[in-house]
Amino acid sequence: MGNLTFKTYLEELKKHTPYNFCEYSDNSIQRRIDKVLKDHKMTLEDLLHLTRTDEAFVENLVDEITVNTTELFRNMETWEHLYTKVFPNLKSKKNINIWHAGCSTGQEVYSNLILFNELGLLDKVKVVATDINQKVISNAKKAEYLYSAHQSSIQDYNEFIKKYNSNAHTFEHYCDMEKNTDKFVFKDFLKKKVGYMRHDLVSQDIPFYQKFDVIFCRNVLIYFNPELQMRIVRKFFDKLYDGGVLILGNHEALHGFFKTRFIRSGMVYTKSSTFQFKYK
Amino acid sequence: MMNRKASYYKSVVIGGSAGSFSIVSKILAGIKSDFRYPIIVCLHRLKHIRSGLLEGINLKSNLPVLEPFDKDNMEAGKVYLAPSNYHLFVEFDSTFSLSTEEVHNHSRPSIDYTFSSASTSFREKVIGIILTGANKDGATGMHEIHKKKGYTIVQDPLTCDVDTMPKAALQLFTPDQILSPDGIIEFLNNL
Missing domain, CATH: 3.40.50.150 (Vaccinia Virus protein VP39)
Incomplete structure (x- = not known):
């Protein structure tokens, strides 16, 4: 898995969990995943391992990947x-x-x-x-x-x-x-x-x-x-x-x-x- | 630079903080109306204030200035201003995408995000220009453009109202040029 890319990671995520981020905008989903890697000080390989084995981690990951900005009466x-x-x-x-x-x-x-x-x-x-x-x-x-x-x-x-x-x-x-x-x-x-x-x-x-x-x-x-x-x-x-x-x-x-x-x-x-x- | 073919670049990205409004206006007023690249401008702006920034910049610009909508295509000879309260990203297919994710360096739009995405998508075919500003946002993005062999220009700190932004960039790498606003206009008109 030396050349694991974020795209193949997303395919794996789709395979092993209910979540499918494959068709998110490339640049933006890549940046969100990079941020997760940085925050947890882990490699993409580590992330893949946890994704396959740790259900609670995946739920938390969805919270970190998705953007939840909102306001009262926005605009x-x-x-x-x-x-x-x-x-x-x-x-x-x-x-x-x-x-x-x-x-x-x-x-x-x-x-x-x-x-x-x-x-x-x-x-x-x-x-x-x-x-x-x-x-x-x-x-x-x-x-x-x-x-x-x-x-x-x-x-x-x-x-x-x-x-x-x-x-x-x-x-x-x-x-x-x-x-x-x-x-x-x-x-x-x-x-x-x-x-x-x-x-x-x-x-x-x-x-x-x-x-x-x-x-x-x-x-x-x-x-x-x-x-x-x-x-x-x-x-x-x-x-x-x-x-x-x-x-x-x-x-x-x-x-x-x-x-x-x-x-x-x-x-x-x-x-x-x-x-x-x-x-x- | 001189040997590069016509239409070599895919875009020019310009970043600055709120105070760089007059410099951006000057550049867009000085640029020839047949300029053949898209220009993407990311300025820090105040949230919740309809500042009239777009109208203000359009007033003097030789090129049409607009705030792009999500997934709009970029076109040569147009100026795209990052909308208030959104991050603006450049995608591989020369479209824009927007995001409302967390502020970066206290800013949304963040110059780093726009610049890094342009360098990811266009690699060496980007010209990055960082102007006067009171925040280090943009320095990392400029560095990314430099690392991917794009062309980098930092506004001469001596000509800046606030030189934090250019100096933060200069601490990270040596740009291709350090220019005054007039120098930037001349450079762009000779592309």
């Missing part, structure tokens, strides 16, 4: 667009199905629930949230965060919501602050709206029968190569109702075929039943 202008232009259109629906694919530690899940409550639509909302990483799922379920790390997003939200409705609830309405610590936790009426589950977009079929009105998948596709991106977007397309929306990260884009099947407005892509030839 406020996107949320503003959703609150004013997109979500009000869902009022006439009996149920509103939402999927957060790659939910990480849950900040966007709760950001979204807050907006639906402010629109008076929380009762209609059914939310599922998935991630490949079991650790972040557990944290998302707890819904416990550090105030100092989210202070500026909270202020941004409070300013935004007051601008549209002077009687709106401020952020503080939605959580319990723990005295003498830096922690806050979202209240049960939000927490109980969400069904969390571990799910790998790449290697598992979509585990839901229902279609969705809204799918969030922000800054997840950027780690995949173009072919894999296309396959995942196809799954989202099939799982959205006509007129349903897919919400991507701030600098993500749809390429190829699906560019013509969604109408884009900012980071919000609306599934269209007709081709969009004038897309730009």
